[in-house]
Amino acid sequence: MFLKRANFSMSIVPFIMNANKKKKPSELEIFRNFLKRHGLRYTPERETIIREIFSTHEHFDVDSLYIAMRHKGQRVSKASIYRLIPLLIKANLIEEVFFDSGQMHYEHIYGHEHHCHLRCQECRRIEEFSDERVAEIEKELGEKFNYKILRHKLEVIGICSRCQKKALDT
Amino acid sequence: MFLKRANFSMSIVPFIMNANKKKKPSELEIFRNFLKRHGLRYTPERETIIREIFSTHEHFDVDSLYIAMRHKGQRVSKASIYRLIPLLIKANLIEEVFFDSGQMHYEHIYGHEHHCHLRCQECRRIEEFSDERVAEIEKELGEKFNYKILRHKLEVIGICSRCQKKALDT
DNA sequence: AGGCTTATTGACATTGAATAACAATTTCTT
DNA sequence: AAGAAATTGTTATTCAATGTCAATAAGCCT
Incomplete structure (x- = not known):
């Protein structure tokens, strides 16, 4: 059952999708x-x-x-x-x-895909992440304040595990 | 019932809290x-x-x-x-x-309270808001990437209602 | 209270990212 | 192919932010 569905979605569906979509x-x-x-x-x-x-x-x-x-x-x-x-x-x-x-x-x-950034304050390393909750917040804000929302930037700042260890050594 | 509780919380509780808290x-x-x-x-x-x-x-x-x-x-x-x-x-x-x-x-x-900013790209007006979902995201990120989280900045950028109207006039 | 160490101040100079001015060049339309 | 106008690199300029330094002042110690 599951196999059949998987099979189907892996062969027919992309074909149909491609038929309707122009090349990017x-x-x-x-x-x-x-x-x-x-x-x-x-x-x-x-x-x-x-x-x-x-x-x-x-x-x-x-x-x-x-x-x-x-x-x-x-x-x-x-x-x-x-x-x-x-x-x-x-x-x-x-x-x-x-x-x-x-x-x-x-x-x-x-x-x-849009993503946000988690940055280490010490070594400036960057991790990317995305979270659908930010999109929800955005949508609600637009309605509440009557804004046409264009985009958002979420920066989370912290200390990465390496720099935490370094801090212990000194 | 509800009235009594409200009454209680509005009289006794702040007193107790004050007794344990130093002036800010x-x-x-x-x-x-x-x-x-x-x-x-x-x-x-x-x-x-x-x-x-x-x-x-x-x-x-x-x-x-x-x-x-x-x-x-x-x-x-x-x-x-x-x-x-x-x-x-x-x-x-x-x-x-x-x-x-x-x-x-x-x-x-x-x-x-920590809050985030919704900014109008045209007139630079700023609305403040806060949302507990950002704190959740923060916490999960810290666990996932092994970061000690310090803070976050969420900026949402859009066009405020006034500037949307202005844009229609021109 | 007075003296000493050293942080702080304001004035001035410097850095460095970002923008402006401009003449020479190149793109694109007709 | 020619002409109008955008683009280029060079150079100069702006301006936020930082550094330098001598004079001053805060705060500790006796």
């Missing part, structure tokens, strides 16, 4: 579209930066992104990165995640 | 104590700044606090404010609440 467009396609809608231009510099950002699913800040690109021999000016970021945010491809050590940190969100 | 110390008392424990000094400048911060239950940033104090004829240098803030944070009297428009914003937390 890439970040670059999304962004080209965004640029066109806003009368902006697609340039090699922008493409290079976007490819770098989306080559991993890591948090980044402008400076480390710039350094990483230089190490790979890809030369774009920092100004171009700074100028691109607000566009990527407007296009819903990245978002600010937190401000730490004097600079804003971002991550890409397109194609990833 | 003021922010200044807390801070003096903190300074003493750390071999630091209590100065008129620090007192002035703290009085200003705790005179209202408002969010603040260094610049507007400085301006407000100057308008009242209280002259302390900005440097002293910047130097005081980390101490107030360590003493658990204030905390960072969000980074916006290029500067960090703080609020005082001593004597206030």
Whole structure:
């Protein structure tokens, strides 16, 4: 019984779903579209930066992104990165995640489930998590205060197990 | 029955509670104590700044606090404010609440239930709320990732009803 | 109370992220 | 292919936040 159902869902259902869904467009396609809608231009510099950002699913800040690109021999000016970021945010491809050590940190969100961050105050390690309760809270807040909710940021700050142990040693 | 209970809880219980509880110390008392424990000094400048911060239950940033104090004829240098803030944070009297428009914003937390913020992206209006589900999430996270949880920040961002209406007019 | 140690202050200088200005270049439309 | 306008990198600028330092003052000790 269970096997049959599992079998069914693993073979027929995806087929049906695919029949109704278009292929998911890439970040670059999304962004080209965004640029066109806003009368902006697609340039090699922008493409290079976007490819770098989306080559991993890591948090980044402008400076480390710039350094990483230089190490790979890809030369774009920092100004171009700074100028691109607000566009990527407007296009819903990245978002600010937190401000730490004097600079804003971002991550890409397109194609990833929204998640929140648990951060270690000592070593700055980051764990990602998601919890459907936050979405509930969001929804209730929107109704209560008459807001159109756009997004949320939940940061939980603590001390990771390693740093707790370290603290004991000293 | 219900009336009697209500009556009881409104007369005897607070009396008992008061008998076991000391008067809640003021922010200044807390801070003096903190300074003493750390071999630091209590100065008129620090007192002035703290009085200003705790005179209202408002969010603040260094610049507007400085301006407000100057308008009242209280002259302390900005440097002293910047130097005081980390101490107030360590003493658990204030905390960072969000980074916006290029500067960090703080609020005082001593004597206030922890709460989170719903912010309007357009007019920067802020609503405060609290929800016990966040505490639950926190607790579960600590257990799951083996973190000692210190605090959390939940920011919900949206468009308030006024700004939604404004958007329709244009 | 007075003296001594050392934290604190304010003024000024510095850092560093983020933004602005601008001339040269490139994209994209017609 | 040409022209309008956006984009680029360079350079300069802004501004929050921090560091430096000499003068001052808090707080401890006798």
